[in-house]
Amino acid sequence: MRDQFIKTLMALANRDKRIWLVAADIGNELLDPFIKRFPERFVNVGIAEQNAVGVCAGLALSGKIPFFYSIAPFVYARPFEFVQVDAAYMELPIKLIGVGAGFGYGSLGATHHAIQDVAVMRALPNMKVFSPGSNEEVEALLRATIKDKMPCYMRLDKGAGFSLPRHSGPRAGIHGYRVKPGMTNVRAGKRAAIIATGNMLRDGIALAEKFGTALYSAHTLKPFDSATILKLAKNKTPIISLEEHSIIGGLATCIAETLAFNGIAAKFLPIAVDDKFSHYVGSEKYIAERMGLGNLEKRVAKFLKDA
Numbered sequence: 001m002r003d004q005f006i007k008t009l010m011a012l013a014n015r016d017k018r019i020w021l022v023a024a025d026i027g028n029e030l031l032d033p034f035i036k037r038f039p040e041r042f043v044n045v046g047i048a049e050q051n052a053v054g055v056c057a058g059l060a061l062s063g064k065i066p067f068f069y070s071i072a073p074f075v076y077a078r079p080f081e082f083v084q085v086d087a088a089y090m091e092l093p094i095k096l097i098g099v100g101a102g103f104g105y106g107s108l109g110a111t112h113h114a115i116q117d118v119a120v121m122r123a124l125p126n127m128k129v130f131s132p133g134s135n136e137e138v139e140a141l142l143r144a145t146i147k148d149k150m151p152c153y154m155r156l157d158k159g160a161g162f163s164l165p166r167h168s169g170p171r172a173g174i175h176g177y178r179v180k181p182g183m184t185n186v187r188a189g190k191r192a193a194i195i196a197t198g199n200m201l202r203d204g205i206a207l208a209e210k211f212g213t214a215l216y217s218a219h220t221l222k223p224f225d226s227a228t229i230l231k232l233a234k235n236k237t238p239i240i241s242l243e244e245h246s247i248i249g250g251l252a253t254c255i256a257e258t259l260a261f262n263g264i265a266a267k268f269l270p271i272a273v274d275d276k277f278s279h280y281v282g283s284e285k286y287i288a289e290r291m292g293l294g295n296l297e298k299r300v301a302k303f304l305k306d307a
Helices: 002-015 029-037 049-061 080-089 117-122 135-147 198-211 226-234 251-261 284-290 296-306
Strands: 019-023 042-044 065-071 095-099 128-130 152-156 184-187 193-196 214-217 220-222 239-246 268-273
Touching: 002 019, 002 029, 002 095, 002 135, 019 029, 019 049, 029 042, 049 065, 049 080, 117 128, 117 152, 117 220, 117 239, 117 251, 135 152, 184 198, 193 198, 198 214, 198 239, 198 296, 226 239, 226 251, 239 251, 239 296, 251 268, 268 296
Parallel strands: 019 042, 019 065, 065 095, 095 152, 128 152, 193 214, 193 239, 239 268
Antiparallel strands: 128 220, 184 214
């Protein structure tokens, strides 16, 4: 998804001179094309993430649209007070882009894991929260942020990203894919509904096709598409959520809050990261499977049988 981010950002910057890119000493060739094409609109503040948000605030107050890009914990956690005051409280159009959602930087340890970011950013008034699961969603959401005068946080998978396969049939399989506000119905199905967000969308596709369920991509977690959840619940459709984020404060919480606040009972299986820090060292998949995201097929099969 990083490649799609910079590709889309450059296309937007070609047409809009208000777009700036701010980084904090992130050593990645990904940003080189933007730096070479728009050197006057790129700022590297060094290892000073709080300052990066402050610089973004200054740019925003000067009529610019700043994007702060870095590894996710250094976008939402380290400079949190600046994000809260300079971006959210002041209602400035600062776009916070955190790469390495979940355990994307797994081998670097818990300091580099982003498993509480949605919970933290959802709690900020005025802050929108995006979790795209495909290249199409990255592009569509970035284009939407340019038109929005409020701040937002977008978590990106560390990988190259992927594009959903397109099928002609609108009733089954992955149909013509167009990102819609809030949540997108990616696959039709009657047995149950899988709600996946971010880098768990691939797993959602595999599970939906295996079990014949509907599949929704929850690319926008704030504001949350409560209407879709209520419609599923009122139709007695069992719901399964998938996220590489803590069980607290993320997609599962969005769904549970929607059901509870509306006094509706539903069959619901939340699949998320356990409420603990990881002390494992290894790949993203290795850590995720040991932190609550293992045995997906068995867990879904049991849930559907019991439901």
